Amino acid sequence: MNNRLLIKDATLVTMDEDRDENRGVINSGNLYIENDSIKQITSGTEALPDDVQIISGKNKVVIPGLVNLHNHAAMTLFRSYADDYPLMEWLTKKIFPAEAKLTEEDVYWGTSLALLEMIQGGTTAFVDMYYFMEQTARACQEAGIRAMLSQVFIGIETNNKRLNNLEDAINFIENWQDESNGRIQTILGPHALYTCPPDFLKRMLKETEHLNTIIHIHLSESKGEVEEALNTYQKTPVALLDELGLFERQVIAGHCVHLNDEDIEILSSRGVGISHNPCSNLKLANGIAPLKKLLDHGACVGLGTDGAASNNNLDMFEEIKLCSLLQKGMLEDPTAIPATQAFELATRGGAKALKKENTLGVLKEGAKADLAIVDFNKPHLQPHNDPVANLVYSASAGDVETVIVDGRILYHKDEFLTLDQERIYYEAAKCSKRLRQ
Numbered sequence: 001m002n003n004r005l006l007i008k009d010a011t012l013v014t015m016d017e018d019r020d021e022n023r024g025v026i027n028s029g030n031l032y033i034e035n036d037s038i039k040q041i042t043s044g045t046e047a048l049p050d051d052v053q054i055i056s057g058k059n060k061v062v063i064p065g066l067v068n069l070h071n072h073a074a075m076t077l078f079r080s081y082a083d084d085y086p087l088m089e090w091l092t093k094k095i096f097p098a099e100a101k102l103t104e105e106d107v108y109w110g111t112s113l114a115l116l117e118m119i120q121g122g123t124t125a126f127v128d129m130y131y132f133m134e135q136t137a138r139a140c141q142e143a144g145i146r147a148m149l150s151q152v153f154i155g156i157e158t159n160n161k162r163l164n165n166l167e168d169a170i171n172f173i174e175n176w177q178d179e180s181n182g183r184i185q186t187i188l189g190p191h192a193l194y195t196c197p198p199d200f201l202k203r204m205l206k207e208t209e210h211l212n213t214i215i216h217i218h219l220s221e222s223k224g225e226v227e228e229a230l231n232t233y234q235k236t237p238v239a240l241l242d243e244l245g246l247f248e249r250q251v252i253a254g255h256c257v258h259l260n261d262e263d264i265e266i267l268s269s270r271g272v273g274i275s276h277n278p279c280s281n282l283k284l285a286n287g288i289a290p291l292k293k294l295l296d297h298g299a300c301v302g303l304g305t306d307g308a309a310s311n312n313n314l315d316m317f318e319e320i321k322l323c324s325l326l327q328k329g330m331l332e333d334p335t336a337i338p339a340t341q342a343f344e345l346a347t348r349g350g351a352k353a354l355k356k357e358n359t360l361g362v363l364k365e366g367a368k369a370d371l372a373i374v375d376f377n378k379p380h381l382q383p384h385n386d387p388v389a390n391l392v393y394s395a396s397a398g399d400v401e402t403v404i405v406d407g408r409i410l411y412h413k414d415e416f417l418t419l420d421q422e423r424i425y426y427e428a429a430k431c432s433k434r435l436r437q
């Protein structure tokens with residue numbers, strides 16, 4: 001059956017590089033969706049298709065769906081479970097022991113809870129790394145969201161045997177690639193350099209050569225991690241991964257907080273997709289990434305929330321605002337990361353890191369119909385002087401009214417059309433309670 005949907009008379013924040021006029025913002029625009037794609041964008045005078053489902057865009061702003069570049073969705077179960085600890089203590093004393101008890105069912109319900117939150121907040125695609133990823137994939141398939149999923153693995157000995165399993169990760173990639181009209185993409189998830197030593201990473205690259213998938217890894221998140229690499233290998237983590245040939249593949253590197261000038265040069269010239277996660281970096285006191293410097297060097301940067309245990313929500317609007325304010329404050333430069341650039345990171349930046357800049361993170365003809373409609377009929381979003389500045393500095397996840405992925409409405413006016421909200425709350429609370437015991 002043909003899916004035909006028309007959003008009529010809305011402000012369209014297209015983020016389309018080819019539209020220079022008005023920074024890509026179209027006032028009183030119409031956006032027409034056919035099946036899974038944007039078929040037509042018009043600005044008022046052209047004839048509109050008839051016999052279609054219509055959503056009124058009056059006082060609404062349509063944005064490309066937000067791309068969350070670094071997450072551990074099922075960690076919503078650990079929200080508010082262990083706060084205000086240093087990173088290594090948080091990991092080894094609180095998170096790892098609780099994660100050792102995780103079951104497949106926990107991951108399914110924890111992910112489902114994250115999907116409710118992400119969809120409600122306008123996120124239409126996310127990159128994830130965790131255990132039992134078949135369960136995450138199943139939850140994403142049911143919800144209708146777009147996801148790039150990696151089954152995490154490490155290369156050092158541990159009690160947690162399911163982590164020492166590169167074969168499992170490869171099987172997951174092969175079994176789930178391109179499922180659900182291509183909405184599910186599978187990628188490779190070595191946890192980090194401090195858990196995946198160089199020899200192991202070399203073996204991983206060799207064994208996964210035929211897959212040619214994106215690699216998702218944590219990189220230079222804490223000062224301690226960089227110091228350890230310098231002591232052990234006399235190289236920064238970035239320089240070492242480059243030497244190993246990791247960046248010859250498309251890589252999404254989470255965090256990249258502690259970088260020297262050579263690291264920035266390497267990351268920029270190799271086109272590594274960096275997930276900047278300002279909330280998580282602040283909460284775990286890891287510091288502030290040199291975002292402006294990276295962007296000035298032409299690095300490819302998107303935004304991520306990281307897991308809900310270290311954030312503690314999955315609200316991309318917070319990351320957008322924070323990434324701009326942090327650089328302004330740190331550099332004492334109010335012109336740093338202006339509104340359009342901040343919003344670009346959460347849309348086109350993420351899409352570019354995924355090598356999907358022509359289909360995601362942008363409203364244009366031929367792109368995927370992945371978008372969110374934000375209700376501007378709210379006191380904190382009046383007047384409409386500048387819709388992009390309003391989105392970046394004044395809006396929050398709660399202002400999203402409608403979310404569409406692959407041309408399908410997943411959320412509209414407080415109602416989830418693919419997920420059972422009450423059941424998910426109930427099951428997630430049950431799982432979380434057991435894990436905390």
Ligand SMILES: [Zn+2]
Nearest residue numbers: 218254306307
């Ligand atoms: Zn992470």
